[in-house]
Amino acid sequence: MTGNPFLEALAWLADPVHWSGPSGIPLRTLEHLGYTVLGVLVAALIAVPLGLLVGHTGVGKGVAVTAAGAARALPTLGLVTLFALLLGIGLTAPLLAFVVLAVPSLLAGAYAAVESADPSTVDAARAQGMTEWQILTKVEIPLGMPLIVGGFRGATVQVVATAMLAAYVGNGGLGRYIFLGLGSQDYPLMIAGSLLVIALALLLDLVLLLTQRLTAPRGALPA
Amino acid sequence: MSWVLQNLDVIIGYTGSHLLQALPPILIAFALSLPMAKLANARGWLRTGVTTTSGLLYAIPSLPLFVLLPGIVGTGVRSPLNIAVALSLYGLALMVPAASDAFRSVDRIVLSSATAQGYAPGARFLRVELPLAGPVLLAGVRVVAVSTISLVTVGGVLGVPSLGMLFVDGFRRGILAEIAAGVVFTAVLALLTDALLVLLGRALMPWSRTTAGRRS
Numbered sequence: 246m247t248g249n250p251f252l253e254a255l256a257w258l259a260d261p262v263h264w265s266g267p268s269g270i271p272l273r274t275l276e277h278l279g280y281t282v283l284g285v286l287v288a289a290l291i292a293v294p295l296g297l298l299v300g301h302t303g304v305g306k307g308v309a310v311t312a313a314g315a316a317r318a319l320p321t322l323g324l325v326t327l328f329a330l331l332l333g334i335g336l337t338a339p340l341l342a343f344v345v346l347a348v349p350s351l352l353a354g355a356y357a358a359v360e361s362a363d364p365s366t367v368d369a370a371r372a373q374g375m376t377e378w379q380i381l382t383k384v385e386i387p388l389g390m391p392l393i394v395g396g397f398r399g400a401t402v403q404v405v406a407t408a409m410l411a412a413y414v415g416n417g418g419l420g421r422y423i424f425l426g427l428g429s430q431d432y433p434l435m436i437a438g439s440l441l442v443i444a445l446a447l448l449l450d451l452v453l454l455l456t457q458r459l460t461a462p463r464g465a466l467p468a
Numbered sequence: 469m470s471w472v473l474q475n476l477d478v479i480i481g482y483t484g485s486h487l488l489q490a491l492p493p494i495l496i497a498f499a500l501s502l503p504m505a506k507l508a509n510a511r512g513w514l515r516t517g518v519t520t521t522s523g524l525l526y527a528i529p530s531l532p533l534f535v536l537l538p539g540i541v542g543t544g545v546r547s548p549l550n551i552a553v554a555l556s557l558y559g560l561a562l563m564v565p566a567a568s569d570a571f572r573s574v575d576r577i578v579l580s581s582a583t584a585q586g587y588a589p590g591a592r593f594l595r596v597e598l599p600l601a602g603p604v605l606l607a608g609v610r611v612v613a614v615s616t617i618s619l620v621t622v623g624g625v626l627g628v629p630s631l632g633m634l635f636v637d638g639f640r641r642g643i644l645a646e647i648a649a650g651v652v653f654t655a656v657l658a659l660l661t662d663a664l665l666v667l668l669g670r671a672l673m674p675w676s677r678t679t680a681g682r683r684s
Contacts, residue, residue, distance in 0.1 A: 250539050251539055314614075315655075315659075317611065317614045317615050317618065317658075318614050318617070318618055318654070318655045318658035318659055318662075319618065319651070319654075319655060320618045320621040320622075320631075320632065320635070320650070320651060320654045320655070321618070321621075321622070322621050322622055322624060322625065322632055322635050322636075323621060323632075323634075323635045323647060323650050323651035323654060324651070325635075326635040326636070326638065326639040326647050327635075327644070327647045327648065327651060329639065330638070330639060330642060330644055330647060331644070402526065402527045402529075405527075405529055406529030406530060406531070409529050409531055409532070410531065410622070410625070413625060414639065420531075423531065423532065423535060427625075427626070432539070432545070435535045435545075436535060436536060436539060438532070438535075439531075439532030439533075439535040439536050440532075440536075442529055442531075442532045443528050443529070443532050443533075443536075446527050446528060446529055447524060447527055447528070449527075450523070450524060450527035451524075454523070
């Protein structure tokens with residue numbers, strides 16, 4: 246390493262050679278994005294209905310809160326390596342890790358969203374003859390939408406970071422560059438990979454932040 | 469189980485370096501968040517700025533941050549100091565908004581009464597505002613402590629000694645028990661620290677038993 250590693254990293258990023266082919270930046274970014282979307286969606290299919298149910302009925306509230314708290318203590322890298330060793334190299338192991346890590350945020354978001362609806366508003370809806378299903382879909386979900394999207398934001402942040410570590414156990418994604426650089430003592434390559442992941446993570450976070458603002462019901466207090 | 473017993477000295481060694489890396493960032497994040505939150509609360513635009521920056525900082529995945537910092541701070545990629553700086557940043561990203569909420573949860577009328585009773589600004593902060601903000605501050609510290617202890621493991625990928633080394637080594641050598649031991653020891657360390665903080669909170673704030681469990 247002679248010159249400034251940051252300048253070398255920028256030069257690496259600017260080199261058109263790295264912008265094409267199966268290990269090029271666009272394809273690696275798409276892979277990373279694909280893992281993230283897949284992980285969050287699978288987790289959402291499990292966690293969002295469950296969270297809404299817990300929020301609406303109050304059943305299993307203690308379990309949901311404890312699970313969300315305990316998940317923070319689980320080391321991501323440990324889950325990724327554990328699943329990889331159990332299930333072998335492939336997409337199943339990382340996907341399982343994504344789901345385990347994304348479920349708590351989504352669950353907490355959905356549950357808090359329903360609970361945030363003013364009880365008197367819910368009672369008013371009930372008094373007007375709405376069914377429980379209508380109360381959930383027409384009152385509680387629209388009012389709590391920003392909190393539900395907030396759960397997606399938290400889950401996405403988790404999964405983007407975990408998708409990075411998935412490259413450690415042999416899959417694609419932007420993490421490849423960092424581990425390639427780590428293996429060959431190429432610090433500029435590690436920086437270039439890091440900048441790409443950070444850019445992707447911030448971009449996704451900003452998109453979800455905007456969605457959170459846009460889904461806020463008119464006249465509601467900002468969450 | 470037999471793997472754990474045979475390698476207990478290694479695990480204890482890693483647990484020690486794990487704690488040494490986790491504790492300073494937790495303390496730094498707590499200590500720095502108090503003045504930063506007070507400052508942010510004094511100006512509306514500053515508060516918005518601080519919350520937004522914290523949110524974005526927290527969105528940065530840990531490994532890339534561990535990789536970038538040495539180039540900025542001037543430490544080696546494998547230096548524990550580098551991990552400590554990165555974890556302090558994450559801790560601040562979680563703790564400053566929590567502390568800001570904590571101070572805002574203190575009733576202004578109570579503060580005015582304290583001033584009327586003759587508390588000087590410094591004494592009012594230490595003996596009225598800080599204790600009243602305590603339960604919400606504690607909830608924030610608990611989140612910071614648990615997430616910091618869990619994040620330390622990522623340094624294992626770079627070769628920084630911590631319980632994370634058990635994942636890296638266990639994966640390389642195909643020893644399932646080693647990885648499982650790493651997960652269990654990290655989680656237990658996090659939960660023990662959390663429990664210790666709850667007990668500390670009860671001892672320091674005996675009045676808050678009903679509210680201290682509140683989590684964001």
